[in-house]
Amino acid sequence: xxxxxxxxxxxxxxxxxxxxxxxxxxxxxxxxxxxxxxxxxxxxxxxxxxxxxxxxxxxxxxxxxxxxxxxxxxxxxxxxxxxxxxxxxxxxxxxxxxxxxxxxxxxxxxxxxxxxxxxxxxxxxxxxxxxxxxxxxxxxxxxxxxxxxxxxxxxxxxxxxxxxxxxxxxxxxxxxxxxxxxxxxxxxxxxxxxxxxxxxxxxxxxxxxxxxxxxxxxxxxxxxxxxxxxxxxxxxxxxxxxxxxxxxxxxxxxxxxxxxxxxxxxxxxxxxxxxxxxxxxxxxxxxxxxxxxxxxxxxxxxxxxxxxxxxxxxxxxxxxxxxxxxxxxxxxxxxxxxxxxxxxxxxxxxxxxxxxxxxxxxxxxxxxxxxxxxxxxxxxxxxxxxxxxxxxxxxxxxxxxxxxxxxxxxxxxxxxxxxxxxxxxxxxxxxxxxxxxxxxxxxxxxxxxxxxxxxxxxxxxxxxxxxxxxxxxxxxxxxxxxxxxxxxxxxx
Ligand code: UD1
Ligand code: MG
Numbered sequence: 001x002x003x004x005x006x007x008x009x010x011x012x013x014x015x016x017x018x019x020x021x022x023x024x025x026x027x028x029x030x031x032x033x034x035x036x037x038x039x040x041x042x043x044x045x046x047x048x049x050x051x052x053x054x055x056x057x058x059x060x061x062x063x064x065x066x067x068x069x070x071x072x073x074x075x076x077x078x079x080x081x082x083x084x085x086x087x088x089x090x091x092x093x094x095x096x097x098x099x100x101x102x103x104x105x106x107x108x109x110x111x112x113x114x115x116x117x118x119x120x121x122x123x124x125x126x127x128x129x130x131x132x133x134x135x136x137x138x139x140x141x142x143x144x145x146x147x148x149x150x151x152x153x154x155x156x157x158x159x160x161x162x163x164x165x166x167x168x169x170x171x172x173x174x175x176x177x178x179x180x181x182x183x184x185x186x187x188x189x190x191x192x193x194x195x196x197x198x199x200x201x202x203x204x205x206x207x208x209x210x211x212x213x214x215x216x217x218x219x220x221x222x223x224x225x226x227x228x229x230x231x232x233x234x235x236x237x238x239x240x241x242x243x244x245x246x247x248x249x250x251x252x253x254x255x256x257x258x259x260x261x262x263x264x265x266x267x268x269x270x271x272x273x274x275x276x277x278x279x280x281x282x283x284x285x286x287x288x289x290x291x292x293x294x295x296x297x298x299x300x301x302x303x304x305x306x307x308x309x310x311x312x313x314x315x316x317x318x319x320x321x322x323x324x325x326x327x328x329x330x331x332x333x334x335x336x337x338x339x340x341x342x343x344x345x346x347x348x349x350x351x352x353x354x355x356x357x358x359x360x361x362x363x364x365x366x367x368x369x370x371x372x373x374x375x376x377x378x379x380x381x382x383x384x385x386x387x388x389x390x391x392x393x394x395x396x397x398x399x400x401x402x403x404x405x406x407x408x409x410x411x412x413x414x415x416x417x418x419x420x421x422x423x424x425x426x427x428x429x430x431x432x433x434x435x436x437x438x439x440x441x442x443x444x445x446x447x448x449x450x451x452x453x454x455x456x457x458x459x460x461x462x463x464x465x466x467x468x469x470x471x472x473x474x475x476x477x478x479x480x481x482x483x484x485x486x487x488x489x490x491x492x
Pocket of ligand 2: 258
């Protein structure tokens with residue numbers, strides 16, 4: 001069974017974690033639109049030198065989460081408005097695969113959310129009916145919710161994403177007339193007492209008619225408590241112009257929650273991890289405890305995978321069918337083939353583990369380690385940039401770097417490849433069926449022939465021929481007449 005077919009993200013298009021940016025089978029293609037991502041705010045409360053939208057959630061920058069959601073909608077244009085730390089944000093984004101498709105607008109100084117949108121205007125496609133405004137610090141919004149928003153906007157209207165909160169403090173409130181029609185949005189700082197009692201809030205996310213934007217934005221004033229140009233004031237302008245104002249309400253509030261400080265970042269990270277764990281379990285993965293797994297990237301699992309407590313998965317990790325991961329393991333960019341077992345406290349990075357192999361406990365596989373089927377790697381063994389072929393065993397306390405180890409090789413405890421002379425790295429080659437005795441030093445470049453045996457304690461500086469015993473060892477002596485020293489007493 002292929003891994004991809006069991007990817008819990010791929011299956012659940014309506015999951016908050018659905019794989020985004022691909023094609024979707026069950027949805028009609030949505031309207032093409034512009035997307036503007038507001039990211040010029042300073043993010044003072046993060047207390048950090050890193051711009052807020054670059055802080056990571058589940059191993060991915062907040063802004064990258066928003067962009068992935070945006071991409072799922074296949075927009076005509078995506079414009080990111082930056083200000084504070086804008087250069088750092090652009091520099092980070094330059095390595096993203098869709099970098100060339102992004103437009104950047106600079107907002108300097110920051111005079112409010114409408115002013116931010118105004119800076120994006122020159123970059124928008126005027127022929128697209130809708131322009132969707134997202135926040136760079138609201139990472140978990142679902143593409144599905146945005147599709148509903150666009151549908152309710154219907155090309156002509158202004159549609160606001162709202163939420164009902166038991167405690168609406170800090171948010172703009174939605175003011176409706178007797179018939180339930182939205183009249184305007186009032187910011188908390190400008191609101192009267194009765195308005196503050198309203199608990200339907202503006203999430204800040206809106207779909208707007210593109211053609212109206214230049215006119216509306218030009219008409220705004222900053223005559224308000226914060227002396228800012230408010231995006232929310234477009235609602236009253238729409239009403240005045242007879243443009244319909246609609247709304248979509250989010251049920252799952254975390255979707256619309258923003259990150260302002262590390263407390264909120266961590267809370268949303270937990271939420272993401274919990275949703276992700278649920279998706280994995282629904283796809284059949286056995287998690288010892290869904291509260292104690294951290295996925296910072298993409299984890300693809302085959303059938304009947306078992307994952308014990310406190311494992312961290314980073315980058316792209318693929319676990320084949322019947323793989324078992326012990327507690328406290330870290331796997332980053334790893335492929336583990338069917339039936340392999342990774343025991344407790346192992347650390348694997350940029351490497352591949354073959355079918356039915358056994359790794360750990362306390363093993364370290366560094367970049368370029370490639371284990372064939374049925375290989376056994378035991379405790380306190382470090383492998384780097386090396387291939388180990390089928391059924392070979394390196395079970396205790398060894399360092400294997402820059403080596404090609406054949407099949408059915410047995411490497412004894414404490415074996416070390418001396419791969420580095422202080423300037424250059426050299427390779428060690430060990431043929432099939434070789435047996436390396438314990439505490440051997442393999443001084444590379446060096447070759448051990450197939451079927452060779454190397455005696456324990458050897459420092460191998462010349463090639464060991466196949467099918468023969470090679471050893472270097474000081475001759476053993478015994479002194480029968482030798483006496484152990486005894487401690488001198490004071491009086492003697
Ligand atoms: C805004 C909304 C408020 C809503 C709330 C939801 C306005 C006037 N108010 O308020 O109704 O309930 O969000 O969280 O829109 N930004 C810029 N440039 C600026 C100012 C802000 O790019 O000049 C960006 C920020 O980086 C952020 C977003 O816009 O991503 C929202 O800014 P923020 O200052 O948090 O707005 P609020 O006052 O919370
Ligand atoms: Mg805010």
